[in-house]
Structures are given as structure tokens and as C-alpha cells.
Amino acid sequence: MPNSGSNETARRIEAPPANGVGVRPLAYADLPLVISIERRSFPSPWSVGMFALEMSKPDTIALAAVDEVRVAGYLVLSRFDRAWHLMNIAVAPEQRRRGIASLLIEAAFERIDRDEPVTLEVRPTNRSAIELYSGLGFRSFGLRKGYYPDNGEDALIMWKGDPATAGVPV
Numbered sequence: 001m002p003n004s005g006s007n008e009t010a011r012r013i014e015a016p017p018a019n020g021v022g023v024r025p026l027a028y029a030d031l032p033l034v035i036s037i038e039r040r041s042f043p044s045p046w047s048v049g050m051f052a053l054e055m056s057k058p059d060t061i062a063l064a065a066v067d068e069v070r071v072a073g074y075l076v077l078s079r080f081d082r083a084w085h086l087m088n089i090a091v092a093p094e095q096r097r098r099g100i101a102s103l104l105i106e107a108a109f110e111r112i113d114r115d116e117p118v119t120l121e122v123r124p125t126n127r128s129a130i131e132l133y134s135g136l137g138f139r140s141f142g143l144r145k146g147y148y149p150d151n152g153e154d155a156l157i158m159w160k161g162d163p164a165t166a167g168v169p170v
């Protein structure tokens with residue numbers, strides 16, 4: 001299911017609002033606000049170019065969570081071969097713990113086939129993200145050594161669904 005939706009109607013709210021927040025396709029016009037959240041969320045934030053590249057791919061789902069007109073969070077999910085990869089997710093610091101990341105992930109899951117596995121990498125020190133993913137059905141499947149270039153930290157690999165269906169030995 002492809003499609004970032006970036007070429008869909010940008011301002012259309014697609015999911016019913018939850019706590020005043022709706023989900024719609026991420027638009028290129030959102031990127032200045034996205035970058036401001038990105039810089040407050042990660043030690044090595046994505047650039048505008050990295051978002052634009054991912055959003056341009058046919059097998060990418062890019063979503064924005066919007067509180068009235070402001071972007072409160074976003075997600076980028078891309079398909080590589082037989083698995084979907086959660087490439088990026090962040091919520092504005094002042095909007096966290098309101099269910100917005102959960103809303104974004106559930107909205108992305110609605111756009112892919114139920115049987116398709118989803119994987120991600122997360123810093124083992126990022127307890128809030130690990131709690132979020134575990135609560136949504138992701139399970140740990142080992143470490144990717146020295147994955148993060150900024151500090152050499154390993155990545156915890158998580159999967160939702162069966163990695164074997166994506167050809168990954170378990």
C-alpha cells in the first residue's frame with residue numbers, strides 16, 4: 001500500500017480525531033514544523049532532504065498527526081522487499097503521552113496488509129519508545145551492533161509479525 005500520501009490532498013483529515021488530534025498524509029509543506037520537532041527529538045535529526053527523499057518513494061507511508069492546524073507528530077514507514085520499516089516517528093515534546101504516537105502507528109497499520117511484517121531499530125536506552133512499541137505488539141529480535149553513528153550505540157531490532165515471512169532467519 002504504498003504511497004506516502006504526499007500527493008494526496010494535503011489538508012484532509014483522514015482518521016477520526018482522538019483527543020482533538022487527527023491523522024492525514026504528511027505534506028512537503030509540513031516539513032519546516034517537522035524539522036523543528038525532529039531537532040528537539042533526536043541527537044542526529046533527519047534533514048529536509050531525507051524526509052523529501054523518503055516521501056517521494058512509492059512504497060512509503062508518511063503521516064502527520066495534526067492538532068487543529070499544527071503538526072504534533074509524524075511517522076515514516078517504508079517497504080523494503082517483503083517487510084515494512086518504521087523509519088521515523090516523533091511527537092512534539094509538549095504533546096507527548098497523549099496517545100499521538102500510538103494513533104500514528106495504528107493509522108499506518110490500517111494502510112498495510114495485516115500479514116506483512118513490520119520492523120524497526122530503537123536505542124536500547126530509549127525506554128519510552130520501547131514501551132510504546134511493545135504495547136503495540138512489537139517484540140525484540142536481537143541487536144544491531146554499533147548502529148548509531150553519533151555514539152556507537154547498538155540498536156535493538158524489533159518486529160511485529162513473523163520476520164521469517166520477510167526471509168529473515170530467526
Ligand SMILES: CC(C)(COP(=O)(O)OP(=O)(O)OC[C@H]1O[C@@H](n2cnc3c(N)ncnc32)[C@H](O)[C@@H]1OP(=O)(O)O)[C@@H](O)C(=O)NCCC(=O)NCCS
Nearest residue numbers: 041089090091096097098099100101102122128129131132
Ligand atoms: C517515543 C515517542 C514517539 C512516544 O510518543 P507519544 O505520543 O508520547 O506516545 P503515546 O502517548 O502514544 O504512548 C503510548 C505508550 O508508550 C509508552 N510510553 C510513551 N512515553 C513513555 C515514557 N516517557 N515513559 C514510559 N512509557 C512511555 C507508554 O506505555 C504509553 O502508554 P500510556 O501513556 O498509556 O502509559 C515520543 O516520546 C518521542 O517523540 N520521542 C523522541 C523521538 C523518538 O525517540 N522516536 C522513536 C525512535 S525509535
